[in-house]
Amino acid sequence: MPQNKKCEQCHAHKALTKFKPRKFDTSRGKKGEPLGICATCAEKKAARKRKARALEVDSEAATEDAHNRHAYTDLGEKQLADLLDLLTELTEPLHVQARVDVSQIAAQNQDQRKHKEKIPRGIKPRDSRRGERFACGGWLHLVLSDKTDIIELRLSHGQAHLPYVDILLPEEWRAYIAANARDHMAGQIWRHIVRVEDERRRETSKSPIPFRAKAVYYHWLLACRKDWKLHPNPVVSAQRFLEQHGDQYHLKLINLEGEPGTEAVAFYVEDFVQGWAAHTQELAMDSTWNTNGGNFELFATIADANGSGVPLAFMFIRTSDGATMGAKQRMLERFLTALRDLGIQPEFTLTDKDWSEINAMRAVWPKAKHQLCFWHALHALKQRLCKNKDTPAPYDAVAAKEEFPFIDVEFVPKAQQENPLSPQEG
The missing domain is CATH 3.30.60 (Wheat Germ Agglutinin (Isolectin 2); domain 1)
Structure with a gap:
């Protein structure tokens, strides 16, 4: 050791x-x-x-x-709300003492809990800016007793704090949003408010706008939500909206028979279908994913019109774990069948390489020639060619020639030129 x-x-x-x-x-x-x-x-x-x-x-x-050496200003007996209002107005170093009546706090909190409006997830009613923090040399001393509702308070601040800035949206702009929410988007309203506030600031030397765009968007959402949120279930809400307001926006609800484990709502644009259904030679369908909080896929059908796309119909669909195999494909077939019944008879159909979309297109329009979307094909090709670390399967020139007669059988990739693959080895 x-x-x-x-x-x-x-x-x-x-x-x-x-x-x-x-x-x-x-x-x-x-x-x-x-x-x-x-x-x-x-x-x-x-x-x-x-x-x-x-x-x-x-x-x-x-x-x-x-x-202990400070001379404290006695504020007397006050309600807690009055004391807080007074303290927010003070910016200089202060040393105060008071007797605070807190007997109404419990009742006020209970009343607020009863009447407080539930805020949707992900939405905040106002901005939450964090205040500046620094060592102010202050302290707070409280004396409480179970015999009385009066709290003896002594408060000391050694340095002046920054003045309190109210960041709540002023009532003037709340009323403006409520009056214009149905005709203008939140961004348009925000730009108008900024323009007006900037003009006022130049005239009166006011401080910059204390509230932010999020507060404007929140109140705009509250004003608009009454019009389009007609039921807690998003599918039922969308169906009711289309039934009540569809004519105003030239939209027609498509009645679809449901599948176990699926939720879906579909509609078509009446003017576009009436004007272009008989002229549709090419019909493309694609979907978006993870673009909404309800986890719905959005399928859109678009007709080719002299090189431009005309949106004809849309379907939102959500599947759960209880959905049977092929449920989404069957819903797509019913959606496309409704379009066929409206007079849409394409010669060509286009999708990406989603087999549920391909099979649904083939089932509804068996005589149409189905093609993969050119953009998706190029995208998949670029992704595959960028993978240098993955070794591809050996190229069989004879098999390629049998499937595609235009291929030159003499062509062999450079990596296989030294050891070409013979038909017997393939």
Whole structure:
């Protein structure tokens, strides 16, 4: 067993007798084993801690003496709300004492919980800006008793705080949003507010706008939601909206027979279908994913019109774990069948490589020639060619020639030119 040990503090090699034993087990050693630093370094470390603690005690005592020397302004007895309003208006260093009546707090909190409007997930009613923080040298002293509802309060601020800024949306702009929400988007309303507030600031030297665009969007959403949220279930809400307001927007609801484990709502654009259904030669269908909070897929059908796309119909669909195999494809077939019954008879159909879309197109229009979307094909090709680390399967020129007669059988990829694959090996 070694008789010497290196101190981790002074890095000197000393006898084991110069190291104090551990008093209990730790992650660095067991009880009775020598410490990592020698006794001399351990004593110096303890002395530094004692000195630092003494300085802290002296500082605390000096601060308390300074507080005790202040002349406190007696605010008398006040309600808590009145006291808070008063304190928010003060920006200079202050030293006040008061007797606060808190008897109404419990009743007020209970009343707020009863009437508080539920806020949708992900939406905040106002901006939450974090205030500036700094060592103000202040303190708060409270004396409470179970015999009375009066709290003795003493408050001291050694430095002036920044003045409180109300970031709630002013009532003027709330009324403006409520009156214009149905005719203007939230961004348009926000730009109008910024323009007006900037003009006022130039004329009166006001401070910058304290509220933000999120507050405007929130109140715009509240005003609009009454028109389009007609039921807690999004599918039922959409169906009711189309039944009540579809004529206004030239939209017609498509009645679809449901499938177990699926929720769907579909509609078509009446003007576009009436004007272009008989002229549709190419019909494309694609879907979006993860674009809404309800996890609905949105399928859109678009007709080609002289090189431009004409949106004909849309379907929102959501499947659950209880959906049977092929449920989404059957819903797509019913959706496309409704379009066929409206007079849409394309010669060509286009989708990406989603087999539910491909099979639904083939089932509804078996005589139409189905093609993969050119953009999706190029995108898939670029992705595949970018994968340099994946080794592709050997190229069989004979098999390729049999499937595509225009291919030159003499062509062989460079990587296989030294060891070409023969038909027998394929």
